[in-house]
Amino acid sequence: MARSSAGARLHPDRDVPGLIVKFGDYPLHHGGVGAIRSLGRLGVPMYAITEDRYTPAAVSRHLRHAFVWPTTGTEEPARLVDGLLRVGRRIGRPAVLIPTDEEAAVLIAEHQAELTGRFLFPAVRAGLPRRLASKQGLHELCVEHGVPSPEAVFPESYGEIEDFAAKARFPLVAKNREAFVRRVRPAVPGTTRIATPEGLLRLARGWGEHPGVILQEYLPREEAEDWIVHAYFDADSAPLAMFTGVKVRSWPPHAGMTANAYVVDNPELADLAARFVKQIGFSGVVDLDLRFDRRDGRYKLLDFNPRMGAQFRLFENAPGIDVVRALHLDLTGRPVPEGEQLAGRRYVVENIDLPALLAYRRSGYTTPHAPARASGTELAWLAADDLRPFFTMLARFVRPGAKHLYQLWRAGRGARVAPGHR
Known part of the structure; x- marks a missing residue:
């Protein structure tokens, strides 16, 4: 040591x-x-x-x-x-x-x-x-100040997720939007790689009326x-x-x-x-x-x-x-x-x-x-x-x-x- x-x-x-x-x-x-x-x-x-x-x-x-x-x-x-x-x-x-x-x-x-x-x-x-500490807040600050960060979207409804799934590039990553808040039931258990549009829609059905997630570019x-x-x-x-x-x-x-x-x-x-x-x-x-x-x-x-x-x-x-x-x-x-x-x-x-x-x-x-x-x-x-x-x-x-x-x-x-x- x-x-x-x-x-x-x-x-x-x-x-x-x-x-x-x-x-x-x-x-x-x-x-x-x-x-x-x-x-x-x-x-x-x-x-x-x-x-x-x-x-x-x-x-x-x-x-x-x-x-x-x-x-x-x-x-x-x-x-x-x-x-x-x-x-x-x-x-x-x-x-x-x-x-x-x-x-x-x-x-x-x-x-x-x-x-x-x-x-x-x-x-x-x-x-x-x-x-x-917020994934969305940090991403917005990065965009505002020209600091590179993974491309990301912040859907507000299941309908927006459906529209996004139809045109998104897979695989992608899902994270809890407000990661510093200890939720009783977080949308995802952690950083989650999603391989297909079908997988995203299946997972999103459990996110409720207002999904608290960020969908982010996957960096292999x-x-x-x-x-x-x-x-x-x-x-x-x-x-x-x-x-x-x-x-x-x-x-x-x-x-x-x-x-x-x-x-x-x-x-x-x-x-x-x-x-x-x-x-x-x-x-x-x-x-x-x-x-x-x-x-x-x-x-x-x-x-x-x-x-x-x-x-x-x-x-x-x-x-x-x-x-x-x-x-x-x-x-x-x-x-x-x-x-x-x-x-x-x-x-x-x-x-x-x-x-x-x-x-x-x-x-x-x-x-x-x-x-x-x-x-x-x-x-x-x-x-x-x-x-x-x-x-x-x-x-x-x-x-x-x-x-x-x-x-x-x-x-x-x-x-x-x-x-x-x-």
């Missing part, structure tokens, strides 16, 4: 805590553990909202206290804001908010007036994170490659930390969470991301997913997550800055040291990379830009100075986790999950 010592030279404000904010039931979240470790190793007091006292985040030695608060992500915003303020009062001093999901990022942006004073967070136009994996951008932008939408990498494997295959990725320098991609963020006026941490389409030589933006990504610890620059450290330093008035990203680093999510590896070997898919050898490996769960999250993950994952992986794999085969779309 690679462990940078550069972070020891950073001097954050240790009087300002960090708070991991998550809404919903997903206890095995390695991104939250990574954020706790990243700031905790610098001496920043770390707190987290957790589902129970036995999540990997809750048992980290770098966590000062876990606030047990089970949520679904579907609660009324006023209830979530009140709960967050209660947590803030218990911490007793302003804390930097670190959201790990879209629900949290949207809530913070839309309730800045209530949260200001108790917490520190980037000031952003209130409705922007919700629009960026044989002609494309998955890239990721993680960055932190200040109040003027200037990048204080910018990183690019290539996704080697995900789970479910080609459609889900990053299982294995490498840092790869890509100035063209970094410039595209920086220009787009400047145009829309966003500030804060971003996690972008793009596909390079070899057919036309363009990077197409698939997802804009207005918060840290679970795999953010893949990226670090020479002075030891990752996006979470950049966030904390900037919001507390400290300089964010510049430096080149540590190229060639690899990130591995232990509990999902093995099944992903087996699936990718069967498919024959490879990522040409992945380095032949890693300059260092960052594991999502296992860390020599913080072992309990790894063993807690194993205890919670082995039986139900193996069953869940199988169900995801079966669902992916049944729904014909399309490569590279999340």
Whole structure:
């Protein structure tokens, strides 16, 4: 495991805590553990909202206290804001908010007036994170600012789907339009590849009077490659930390969470991301997913997550800055040291990379830009100075986790999950 010592030279404000904010039931979240470790190793007091006292985040030695608060992500915003303020009062001093999901990022942006004073967070136009997290909102912003994205339509009725099916090019991809909203009955279980007009019409009959879907151009994996951008932008939408990498494997295959990725320098991609963020006026941490389409030589933006990504610890620059450290330093008035990203680093999510590896070997898919050898490996769960999250993950994952992986794999085969779309 690679462990940078550069972070020891950073001097954050240790009087300002960090708070991991998550809404919903997903206890095995390695991104939250990574954020706790990243700031905790610098001496920043770390707190987290957790589902129970036995999540990997809750048992980290770098966590000062876990606030047990089970949520679904579907609660009324006023209830979530009140709960967050209660947590803030218990911490007793302003804390930097670190959201790990879209629900949290949207809530913070839309309730800045209530949260200001108790917490520190980037000031952003209130409705922007919700629009960026929406498939339709993101697509409209891409069109408005000339950023390539897959062609897409947003049908409002079954009749519109019938008209579209008669002239559309298949295969295509169906996604839930508002992916950040946790629906009781989503239109599709995830990113779904649809091969024929008949298949689309058959599936659409269950979408109700107002389909909440996006029908999107299919980018074949044989002609494309998955890239990721993680960055932190200040109040003027200037990048204080910018990183690019290539996704080697995900789970479910080609459609889900990053299982294995490498840092790869890509100035063209970094410039595209920086220009787009400047145009829309966003500030804060971003996690972008793009596909390079070899057919036309363009990077197409698939997802804009207005918060840290679970795999953010893949990226670090020479002075030891990752996006979470950049966030904390900037919001507390400290300089964010510049430096080149540590190229060639690899990130591995232990509990999902093995099944992903087996699936990718069967498919024959490879990522040409992945380095032949890693300059260092960052594991999502296992860390020599913080072992309990790894063993807690194993205890919670082995039986139900193996069953869940199988169900995801079966669902992916049944729904014909399309490569590279999340």
